[in-house]
Amino acid sequence: MxxxxxxxxxxxxxxxxxxxxxxxxxxxxxxxxxxxxxxxxxxxxxxxxxxxxxxxxxxxxxxxxxxxxxxxxxxxxxxxxxxxxxxxxxxxxxxxxxxxxxxxxxxxxxxxxxxxxxxxxxxxxxxxxxxxxxxxxxxxxxxxxxxxxxxxxxxxxxxxxxxxxxxxxxxxxxxxxxxxxxxxxxxxxxxxxxxxxxxxATTGDGGxxxxxxxxxxxxxGVPTAIASALGVVRRSRVVFALIIVEVFWSFGMVTFEKLMPVRLSEVMGDPDSAAALMGPVSSAGWAASAAGAALIPLLVRRIGGPWAGFAMRIALGLGIVGMGLLAGPVGVITGFLFTYAAHGASSPIHMSLLHRQAEGEYRTSLLSLNSMVGQPGFSVGSIMLTAIAQSVSVSAAIVVGAVVLAVAAPLYLVRPTFREPIDGGTTPASALTPGGI
Missing domain, CATH: 1.20.1250.20 (MFS general substrate transporter like domains)
Structure with a gap:
């Protein structure tokens, strides 16, 4: 093939x-x-x-x-x-x-x-x-x-x-x-x-x-695959940085997955009208996400994966802030669509950088670990940001989520000293690289 x-x-x-x-x-x-x-x-x-x-x-x-x-x-x-x-x-x-x-x-x-x-x-x-x-x-x-x-x-x-x-x-x-x-x-x-x-594994005759x-x-072989994935995170500061980015990212996703309908209802003053509008708005959001993902290879080729990840994470944070602070339905929806465009662009960058660090047969274990850490990140974000929304304001909760998400952006710029082997073996001196992902 x-x-x-x-x-x-x-x-x-x-x-x-x-x-x-x-x-x-x-x-x-x-x-x-x-x-x-x-x-x-x-x-x-x-x-x-x-x-x-x-x-x-x-x-x-x-x-x-x-x-x-x-x-x-x-x-x-x-x-x-x-x-x-x-x-x-x-x-x-x-x-x-x-x-x-x-x-x-x-x-x-x-x-x-x-x-x-x-x-x-x-x-x-x-x-x-x-x-x-x-x-x-x-x-x-x-x-x-x-x-x-x-x-x-x-x-x-x-x-x-x-x-x-x-x-x-x-x-x-x-x-x-x-x-x-x-x-x-x-x-x-x-x-x-x-x-x-x-x-x-082989039989007695070697087959x-x-x-x-x-x-x-x-x-x-499952425990070995899991241990290998955890070993890569332990040995590689680049992989560890990407995993931490995923935690912060998932925390901030609560803003546009859970708080957006509440924010739209707040500015419209009518929950029923907001609910009716969320259908086409969500569809437009996914279309914006597709556009962001389609354009991101141009940015990656121009400035490289790590810097593109950094830029898109900052853009995502700014979009969320706009969603929380811009006035009226048009302002909130504009911020939401910009957020989804940046979100769609961020995902392939993040996964490409992770794939480049996950060579070998245990690639899926590392991807699963990346996905797994997002679950508690999102859960903690749901608890904390909804509490802020209730006790302070929805806008304040959205801004806090944006800041937490964006603060991890510099982690994309972490540079490796060498590419660690997936099987936990010893890396020869010839494998040393000058840096970059």
Whole structure:
């Protein structure tokens, strides 16, 4: 497979992966309320996903590195189908909690393997492959997929119920069908050659282990993959800096994911009108995110990845401040769209810098660790910033979140003294580099 073919398959799989998400984003919070749950109960069952992801993120990343990206993504797809099926019929706290629990398992399994598969395939075909552009284009595709199906979801709800299905259930049913297509595409389009089945284990005659023995050998390799990822963070000050950036970033994301609707309601003086406006505004935000991701390769080529990351993190902070301080709906929405453009540009830079530090078969474990630390960062941000919003003001909470997010920008400029080996071995003197990521 050529690097170009790997990129095409990667982008197609990304689109299929996120189309169902756009359908469910506008309705999954409202669906439990329609079926009799209180707002507090809906918030409680929704939190189950975050806790499950926090617990499973790193072990599942290790599983992908040990067993392979394709089988883990196939398992994730099947679990997602079950989760969405549960959501379609759930009518109690217990069933909604089960649905979100399964969604958490799915998100943990799904986090990292597809990106890692693309990078490994592209670099195997061409060691000089431009993975930054591929990852940037994936952010564009992701954003456009969500923006498009979010509008479709709103249209389906506007059309009303279909037979026995309520209007809010229809997008979830369609998401279930599209998720089936996505899982089938993974089975057909992903090809993967592991160095040796079962993490390198062999039989008595020296052949590779297969069947149940291969699965057992792969599972035994999970702790090694996890330990290797943690070892890279411990040895590499660049990787450690990127992980800390992710924590601060996730803290600040609370401003535009949770506080934006509150801020818009505040300036409009009408919660119902603000809620109606958030649908198209969110879709426009994802389109702005796609535009930011599409333009970022030009900036990276001009000033380099670390400085581009620094610039985009400062721009993101300024956009959030605008969202919190600009007057009127137009000012708030302008700040929101600028924020999403900078957010979309920041993501491929961050992931490219992390990929460049994560060479070898344990790449997914390091990506999962990066994703995992974002969970407590977002949770702490939710608690602290909502408390500030209630006790001081929504604007004050948004500005605090912007400052926390932007203060980590200089960490992108940390320079390595050498590239640490992924397996924890000794780095020869010839591996020393003059710096830069």
């Amino acid at each position: 050529s690097a170009r073919q790997a990129r095409f398959r990667f982008l197609l799989l990304i689109a299929l992966r996120w189309l169902p998400v756009g359908l469910t984003i506008p309705v999954l919070v409202l669906l439990p309320l329609e079926r009799g749950l209180t707002i507090a109960q809906a918030g409680m069952v929704g939190a189950v996903q975050g806790f499950v992801v926090l617990i499973l993120e790193l072990p599942t990343g290790g599983l992908a590195d040990a067993l392979g990206r394709r089988p883990v993504l196939l398992a994730a797809g099947v679990i997602n189908l079950v989760a969405l099926a549960v959501m379609c019929v759930a009518d109690s706290v217990a069933l909604f909690a089960l649905g979100w629990l399964l969604q958490g398992v799915y998100r943990a399994l799904d986090s990292g393997p597809l990106d890692s598969w693309y990078v490994d395939q592209a670099l195997a075909a061409d060691p000089d492959a431009d993975i930054e552009s591929g990852l940037s284009h994936s952010s564009v595709v992701l954003s456009l997929a969500i923006a498009g199906t979010a509008l479709v979801s709103g249209g389906l709800v506007w059309l009303g119920p279909i037979g026995p299905m309520s209007a809010l259930t229809v997008p979830v049913v369609l998401a279930l069908a599209l998720s089936g297509v996505s899982t089938l595409a993974v089975a057909l389009l992903m090809s993967e050659e592991r160095p040796a089945l079962g993490g390198g 590779p282990v297969r069947g149940r023995a291969a699965l057992a050998a792969s599972l035994r």
